[in-house]
Amino acid sequence: MPTPLLICDDSNMARKQVARSLPDGWDVDISFATNGLEGIEAIKAGKGDVLLLDLNMPVMDGYQVLETIVAEDLPTLVIVISGDIQPEAHQRVTGLGALDFIKKPVNKEKLTEILAAYGIYNAANITEQEQPKDIKVPDIVIEDKTEEGVLKPLIKASPPIVEELHDKRPQLEQLEPDIRDCYQEIANVAMGQAGDLLARLLKVFVVLPIPNVNLIEVSELSMALSAIEMHESTSGICQGFIGAGVSGEALLILNDSSFKDVASLMNYQYEVDESTELELLMDLANVLIxxxxxxxxxxxxxxxxQGHPVVLGQHRKISELIAYNANRWRRTLAIEISYSIENYSIKCDLLLLFTEESMNTLNNKLAYLLD
Structure with missing residues (x-):
């Protein structure tokens, strides 16, 4: 009898990658869930004797899924597959009953090794008829991943910059859902790597959001940044980057109220002066960007x-941060990641802005990942 196996991840691309990484010939009945709530319902319906679980999801995240499984004593064996690779994340999920943890993007050999180690998969019992190599994953509508309470925006009670613009401009050409999902998953893995480095440096737990991805007018981004000025002053660093057919700029924006806590975590003797704050800002930019x-x-x-980092401003109007780009670009692929640190009032926003001319090269690269 096939083993009921559930893959729970909000990314269609990630679900496909995990399904294709299952051991060849393994007799499984695969189901999919796009968030934790769907995952819990699928387990209760008998579709998840084995659960391959993402952590960073809307509606109900992976931690909440694990807590629910324990609280309701649901019959499932859980292996977490996540881009959040902080040591603390690994400890938390195993403390909540997960058998093991695999980092994204998933490695087929590693997944097979872990499944075999826990007796979930036994190569000796595989039949001669192999599982198809190209597993068809049903098309699932990509849900809005910015539901209230999921993302932590730069300013409390304010929506993320990119998503706010996305909601207000239906006339602007949008990314195809599959392409947007692919960019979002790539950003999710990259974000996890940067968050892990920051967590190890500061010895903290970094709270990771769901990245925001949209195609937006550069002038609109300038207006959105101007709106933030009314709430809190910020400081920013910009760093250009270029590849084969791809170019853009990365912006790191740190709320000025965060400097004191950042200095404490980095063991700086904090003094309220621009030179100390600039050094802290540069250190954060080097890590995250x-x-x-x-x-x-x-x-x-x-x-x-990568080019040399440029200070865009300290305690100034942050609309100036992209004033130069607004004159050069018409629109940009914007990836927004709002980092926060557990138990500290530190808020920083990382924006990766790719030029419109980069889109053809990037989309061609993504086509291979979507096949």
């Missing part, structure tokens, strides 16, 4: 050259 761009580069198999 460098690691995130490296994560994107590895997944696309496309090396990026």
């Amino acid at each position: 460098g690691a995130c761009l490296n994560g994107v580069s590895e997944q696309l198999d496309m090396p990026f050259s």
Whole structure:
């Protein structure tokens, strides 16, 4: 009898990758869930004797799924597959009953090894008839991943910059759902790598959002950044990057109220002066921008050259951060990641802005991942 196996991940691309990474010839009946709530319902319906679970999802995240499984004593064996690779994340999920943890993008050999180690899969019992190599994953409508309470925006009670613009401009050409999902999953893995580096550096737990991805007018992004000024002053760093047919700029925006906590975590003797704050800002930019761009580069198999970081402003109007780009670009592929740190009031926003001319190259790269 086939083993009921459930893949729970909000990304269609990730679900396909996991399904294709299952051991060849394994007799399984695969089901899919796009968020934790759907996953719990599928387990209760007998579709998830084995659960391959993502952590970063809308509606109900992976941690909440594990807590529910324990609270309701649901019959399932859980292996977490996530882009959040912080040591603390690994400890938390195993503490909540997960058998093991695999980092994204999933590795077929590693997944097979773990399934065999826990007696879930036994190669000796595989029949001669192999499982098809190209597993068909049903098309699932990609849900809006910015539901209230899921993303932590730069300013409390304010929607993320990119998503706010996305909602207000139906006349602008949008990304196809599959392409947007693919960009979002790539950003998710890259974000996790940068978050892990930051967590190890500061010895904290970094709360990771669901990345925002949209095609937006650069002038609209400038207006959105201007709106933030009314709430809190910020400081920013910009760093250009370029690859074969791809170019863009990464912006790191840190709320000025975060400096004191960042200094404490980095063991700085904090003094309220611009030189100390600039050093802290540069350190954060080196960690987050460098690691995130490296994560994107590895997944696309496309090396990026990075320019020198440029200070865009300290305690100034942050609409000036992209004033230069607004004159050069008409629109941009914008990836927004809002990092926060558990138990600290630190808020920083990372924006990866790709030029419109980069889209053809990027979309061609993504086509291979979607096949």
